[in-house]
Amino acid sequence: MKRLEHLMQSWQQTDEASAPGKADLLLYAPCPVKLVVKERIEAIAAAQNPALTTHIPMGCTSVDPYDPLYMETDESRLPSVIASIGYGDFWRGEFVRRFVQTGIFESVQPRVLNPLYAEAGLVDPAGAYTIYGVTPYIFLIDHKKLDGLPAPRNWEDLTHPRYRGQVVMCGDGDDMADAVLLNQYKDYGEPGVTGLAANIKSFMHSSRMAKVCGSAAPDAGGIFIIPLFFAESTKLPGHVEVVWPEDGAAASPLYLLAKKSEKERLAPLLNFFANGFGDIGSAAWFVPMDGSRPSRLPHHARLKWVGWDFVENNDVNSLRDILALKFRRLQAGAACGS
Structure with missing residues (x-):
C-alpha cells in the first residue's frame, strides 16, 4: 500500500x-x-x-x-x-x-x-x-472440477459447505471484487462473508482466471467469480459453463x-x-x-x-476495506485448516 x-x-x-x-x-x-x-x-x-x-x-x-x-x-x-x-x-x-x-x-x-x-x-x-x-461479476463453472456437484445459481449458493475449496475469487494484491463482498454483507450479513471465505481455494487476477478455468492448474477450482469482460473474451472449454447469477451479477x-x-x-x-x-x-x-x-x-x-440507501447509511469505502481484510484472514484460516 x-x-x-x-x-x-x-x-x-x-x-x-x-x-x-x-x-x-x-x-x-x-x-x-x-x-x-x-x-x-x-x-x-x-x-x-x-x-x-x-x-x-x-x-x-x-x-x-x-x-x-x-x-x-x-x-x-x-x-x-x-x-x-x-x-x-x-x-x-x-x-x-x-x-x-x-x-x-x-x-x-x-x-x-x-x-x-x-x-x-x-x-x-x-x-x-x-x-x-x-463491472458485472458472474460465475464460470468447471463441471469436471465440481465432479457431480450442482452448479451454484445465485450468490447465497456460494456459501454452502459443499463448495469448500472450490471457489476462485477475483483478487490481486490489495484489490478484491469489492461489489461481491459488499453485496454479500448487505444481503446475508457476516455469514454471507464468512461462508464465502470458507469456500475460497485461491485468489487470482481476472485475466489469468479466464486462461486457467477448465484446466488442471493446481490453483484452479470448479467455480470462478470473474468480471463479465474476461469471461466473454476467452474461448472456453466445452465443460465450462458461464452462469449469470439468478439474483443478478454483482x-x-x-x-x-x-x-x-x-x-x-x-x-x-x-x-x-x-x-x-x-x-x-x-x-x-x-x-x-x-x-x-x-x-x-x-x-x-x-x-x-x-442500493443508495445502503450507500447513504454506510461509509462503503471503509466497509469495503474492513470486509476485504477480514475476508483474506478468514480464507487464510480456512486454507490452513483444510
Whole structure:
C-alpha cells in the first residue's frame, strides 16, 4: 500500500501544469477499455476551444499526484469532472460529506436509460453520482472440477459447505471484487462473508482466471467469480459453463461526479459518458447506462447493486476495506485448516 508521505511528496513535486485541481477531467477507467476510452476522450477534449485538460493515468504502479485528492478541502481545487471505478476514495465518508452531500455535483442522464439500470436502482436519487457503466461479476463453472456437484445459481449458493475449496475469487494484491463482498454483507450479513471465505481455494487476477478455468492448474477450482469482460473474451472449454447469477451479477460502479457549475461547458465530455461509452464494442461487457443499443447480454441478465440507501447509511469505502481484510484472514484460516 502506498505511503501517505510518499504521495504527498509526489503531489508537491508535480509541475503546475498537471497539479491537482487543474484538470477539467480526472478519469480512472477499467483496464480492458482504458486505451480506447482515453483516445475518445482526448479527441473530444482537443476539439473544444479552448482545449480541455484531462488526466487519465495509464499505469498501475506509478505514483499518481491525484491519489490524495479525497483529502482536498477546497472545492475550487477539484477537477471539474471526477470519473473513477469501484468503491474507492470518492465514496469515503469525509469526501462525501464535504462535497457530495453539499450539492456541488450534479448527475447526467442518457437519452435512453438501460432498463437493467432502472430495475437495479442504479440511478442516484440524490442526483450527485452518475453510474455510466458497471463491472458485472458472474460465475464460470468447471463441471469436471465440481465432479457431480450442482452448479451454484445465485450468490447465497456460494456459501454452502459443499463448495469448500472450490471457489476462485477475483483478487490481486490489495484489490478484491469489492461489489461481491459488499453485496454479500448487505444481503446475508457476516455469514454471507464468512461462508464465502470458507469456500475460497485461491485468489487470482481476472485475466489469468479466464486462461486457467477448465484446466488442471493446481490453483484452479470448479467455480470462478470473474468480471463479465474476461469471461466473454476467452474461448472456453466445452465443460465450462458461464452462469449469470439468478439474483443478478454483482455490479461494481463505473461512475462520475460532475460539478454542477461546469456541466454546460463540459457537455461534450459528459455526453460521451452518458451516450457515447456504448459505442465502444468491448464496453458492452461493462453494461453502459445508455440503453439505446441492442444488448449483447442474455435475456435473463440482471444486476445486483447494493442500493443508495445502503450507500447513504454506510461509509462503503471503509466497509469495503474492513470486509476485504477480514475476508483474506478468514480464507487464510480456512486454507490452513483444510
